[in-house]
Amino acid sequence: MANTRGAAVKYDGVQKSYDGETLVVKNLNLDIPPGEFLTMLGPSGSGKTTCLMMLAGFEPATHGEIFLNDRPINNVPPHKRGIGMVFQNYALFPHMTVAENLAFPLQVRGVGKADQSEKVQRALEMVELGAFGNRRPAQLSGGQQQRVAVARALVFDPELVLMDEPLGALDKQLREQMQYEIKHIHENLGVTVVYVTHDQTEALTMSDRVAVFNDGIIQQLSTPDDLYEDPQNSFVAQFIGENNKLNGKVIGVQGEECLVELDDGTQLKADRVNVSAVGDKTTVSLRPERVEFDTNTSMDNLVNGQIEELIYLGDHIRVRMNVAGNKEFIVKVRNRGEKRKLNVGETVQVGWALNDCKALDAVV
Amino acid sequence: MSDTTAGQVLTTKDGKPLKAALARALRREKLRSLALIAPLLIFVLLTFVAPIVDMLFRSVENSIVEDTLPRTVVALREWDPASGQVPDEEVFAALYGDLVVAVEEKKHTRLGSRLNYEESGISSLFRKTGRRVNRMDEAGPFKEQFIDADDKWDEIGTWQVLRQFSPPYTDGYFLNAFDAQRTADGIELKPEDERIYMLLFGRTLFLSIVITVSCLLLGYPIAFLLAALPLRSSNLLMILVLLPFWTSLLVRTSAWKVLLQQQGVINDFLVWTGLISDASRLVMINNQTGTIIAMTHILLPFMILPLYSVMKTISPTYVRAAKSLGANDWTAFWRVYFPQSVPGIGAGAVLVFILSIGYYITPELVGGTSGIFISNRIAYHISSSLNWGLAAALGTLLLVAVMVLFVVYDKIVGIDNVKLG
Numbered sequence: 001m002a003n004t005r006g007a008a009v010k011y012d013g014v015q016k017s018y019d020g021e022t023l024v025v026k027n028l029n030l031d032i033p034p035g036e037f038l039t040m041l042g043p044s045g046s047g048k049t050t051c052l053m054m055l056a057g058f059e060p061a062t063h064g065e066i067f068l069n070d071r072p073i074n075n076v077p078p079h080k081r082g083i084g085m086v087f088q089n090y091a092l093f094p095h096m097t098v099a100e101n102l103a104f105p106l107q108v109r110g111v112g113k114a115d116q117s118e119k120v121q122r123a124l125e126m127v128e129l130g131a132f133g134n135r136r137p138a139q140l141s142g143g144q145q146q147r148v149a150v151a152r153a154l155v156f157d158p159e160l161v162l163m164d165e166p167l168g169a170l171d172k173q174l175r176e177q178m179q180y181e182i183k184h185i186h187e188n189l190g191v192t193v194v195y196v197t198h199d200q201t202e203a204l205t206m207s208d209r210v211a212v213f214n215d216g217i218i219q220q221l222s223t224p225d226d227l228y229e230d231p232q233n234s235f236v237a238q239f240i241g242e243n244n245k246l247n248g249k250v251i252g253v254q255g256e257e258c259l260v261e262l263d264d265g266t267q268l269k270a271d272r273v274n275v276s277a278v279g280d281k282t283t284v285s286l287r288p289e290r291v292e293f294d295t296n297t298s299m300d301n302l303v304n305g306q307i308e309e310l311i312y313l314g315d316h317i318r319v320r321m322n323v324a325g326n327k328e329f330i331v332k333v334r335n336r337g338e339k340r341k342l343n344v345g346e347t348v349q350v351g352w353a354l355n356d357c358k359a360l361d362a363v364v
Numbered sequence: 365m366s367d368t369t370a371g372q373v374l375t376t377k378d379g380k381p382l383k384a385a386l387a388r389a390l391r392r393e394k395l396r397s398l399a400l401i402a403p404l405l406i407f408v409l410l411t412f413v414a415p416i417v418d419m420l421f422r423s424v425e426n427s428i429v430e431d432t433l434p435r436t437v438v439a440l441r442e443w444d445p446a447s448g449q450v451p452d453e454e455v456f457a458a459l460y461g462d463l464v465v466a467v468e469e470k471k472h473t474r475l476g477s478r479l480n481y482e483e484s485g486i487s488s489l490f491r492k493t494g495r496r497v498n499r500m501d502e503a504g505p506f507k508e509q510f511i512d513a514d515d516k517w518d519e520i521g522t523w524q525v526l527r528q529f530s531p532p533y534t535d536g537y538f539l540n541a542f543d544a545q546r547t548a549d550g551i552e553l554k555p556e557d558e559r560i561y562m563l564l565f566g567r568t569l570f571l572s573i574v575i576t577v578s579c580l581l582l583g584y585p586i587a588f589l590l591a592a593l594p595l596r597s598s599n600l601l602m603i604l605v606l607l608p609f610w611t612s613l614l615v616r617t618s619a620w621k622v623l624l625q626q627q628g629v630i631n632d633f634l635v636w637t638g639l640i641s642d643a644s645r646l647v648m649i650n651n652q653t654g655t656i657i658a659m660t661h662i663l664l665p666f667m668i669l670p671l672y673s674v675m676k677t678i679s680p681t682y683v684r685a686a687k688s689l690g691a692n693d694w695t696a697f698w699r700v701y702f703p704q705s706v707p708g709i710g711a712g713a714v715l716v717f718i719l720s721i722g723y724y725i726t727p728e729l730v731g732g733t734s735g736i737f738i739s740n741r742i743a744y745h746i747s748s749s750l751n752w753g754l755a756a757a758l759g760t761l762l763l764v765a766v767m768v769l770f771v772v773y774d775k776i777v778g779i780d781n782v783k784l785g
Contacts, residue, residue: 058684078687079696091685095703104699105689156690 006035006192007069007159009055014064016050024050026216028064032194034159037186039195041203042213043239051213052162052196057081068160079108084153084161084191088168090145092137098124098148099133105156123155124148126185143174150182154189163195167202179205200240204228212236228287233274234360237285244291244329246284247362250275258359260284264325269300270359281362288318288330290356293342299351305329306347317342323350420763423756426534429526432475433462437530445524446548450517456506463497481751482536483525489516524548537757561758564738565765571655571737572720578660579667579716580709587671587708591678605668613662617729620658624649624730650732658730659720666719667712674708710777718766738762 009032016025025047032038040048053059057078065072102120124130127147153161167175183206186193203210204224212219220232231237252259258272275282305323316332323329374382430437435458443451466472476490496513510517543559590598623629631645686696724739745755
């Protein structure tokens, strides 16, 4: 990011409680370097939105300090933080035209009239709505309103932009298109973006780094590919992408590898991620697309299973199998056209590499 | 598929015009919904619209003179009021004939009271003459006998009134309502000390505006609070707002009497604290202050409820968005929240204003003489002076004034900008 003009954000030991009895955010420590696109991802109630609202200044932190460019901002009111924000339902002012909406942050900052209209026009053109300045928000489609909201959050050149599930109200196709657009705007402007979503695809597509929230704690903070390839615990493995769970017990440890005995006695070699010693209960996580039907003896793990169901999805075929007592074992087979025919009820051998299956903390 | 080209009439398969077919298909629906509202419609027509139309009609209706004195009315047509002479024997003869019948039917006193509204003294004139008319010599001459019975028959003014109000329709009530009268020189305003209704109209308008504004000033923060609080506490507050509705209007108004009178609670308290001396107790009731205070209190819920229902729909994210864009609390409120609450202000203001402009009981009880409204005068004419025509004329004026204001409001604010929730 060569032309970075973003701000650095730092959460230092931040805690938040609404009722004084339970912590919604438990000890959050997070460093966001200038210009980064960071996504807070998690299910509802995981504390991600609260973290964003504390950064925006709408919720006070119960404990700890938040820094913006090394300046503590706990006591700075929201309107003096200079942070752009895109809200879930856009929050475009219905009584103002699009241009007036965009001019609002400039007016309250005392920007001159000529400067205002120039900046407004530039921001509108950035989101390809140059001709829509005189419309009311209600006259725009959902996608257009979304763009106006983004333009309004950027028009006063903030160093940091917060987005609170901004694409939640759009249909799938529009959502995907907007993901790329927001991504490109971020790349062109170099602002720091903190993005909140519960949609993992959105998080993987757009982010430099993703912070996976659950239960008020960051479960894992890594780049999207790391998150998918190397989940640090069962929650992350299940939340990001599709995942086969096999429950068992560690019966041998050797460096970074371990031997797991599943509940039905099958033994697997797995990557030792989140188990420490022999006897630990574990859940082995395995991505459906890493399982092969074309087995050979050099594979680390070879298991027999019965095909329960075949679902044709065009580009791939989902095969639901009964493997080691797990009837929800999914295998994704790419549709190459020449594949040998799979039949329901057939028992076949499947295999996968040691590195593709991770021994994580046990889930009940 | 460009069947809809201009000028071409779309038809159904059997060749009938599509529009007619559609109308026929929907007719059953329409008739059914009409049947559903018919009972209410009939009820409203019979009990509301019809009496009001009848009442308003009385403001111009004036057949009593023609009905009671038919021959006199005809005979008077020949008479020239500008001549300076009382009418001749022929008119008096006709009057005699009419009065004999009227006295028999006991209708002459009613006519007397009717004409007394226009010129005082006529009521007693008709009473007196009524007693004498049977003793008059049937052979005449009648002019002397009438003047002998009462000198007023020799006055040209009496005959002018009689002639002026002989047509079946009159603008007299309306002239009266406008504080005007018809003289020999045409229509002109009454002498200054006799003008009353325009003053009352003006006061009614002024006080209604003051009441509306004070309702708005007091109600807006409460509605804001109601809309902002969590549901549990706002429900409790809402009950407090609605509490006055469950108390009788008379009780509430009387309570204000207890509070506001010179020996009342507030004055006693102020004297006790030493803020005012015993000699200079505040006069807060039986004047405009009393009317304003009591009516603001009574009409406050009508302001709060529409405001609340509109504010409830304003998402708090708007204010948050404004703040995140750099607006301080006041700017966020004034530029973003307030404009969105204007429809509620419009609805509340129209409601309170229209209710207060026609209010009657409270001004009657706490208004004294300087705090009464035009409706008190209308009530007086309906129930005490029995001058229903004037009451109807005043009522019509009030109705027209409200409608004019409504149109003005529509022009300035826009009626579609009024929202009740």
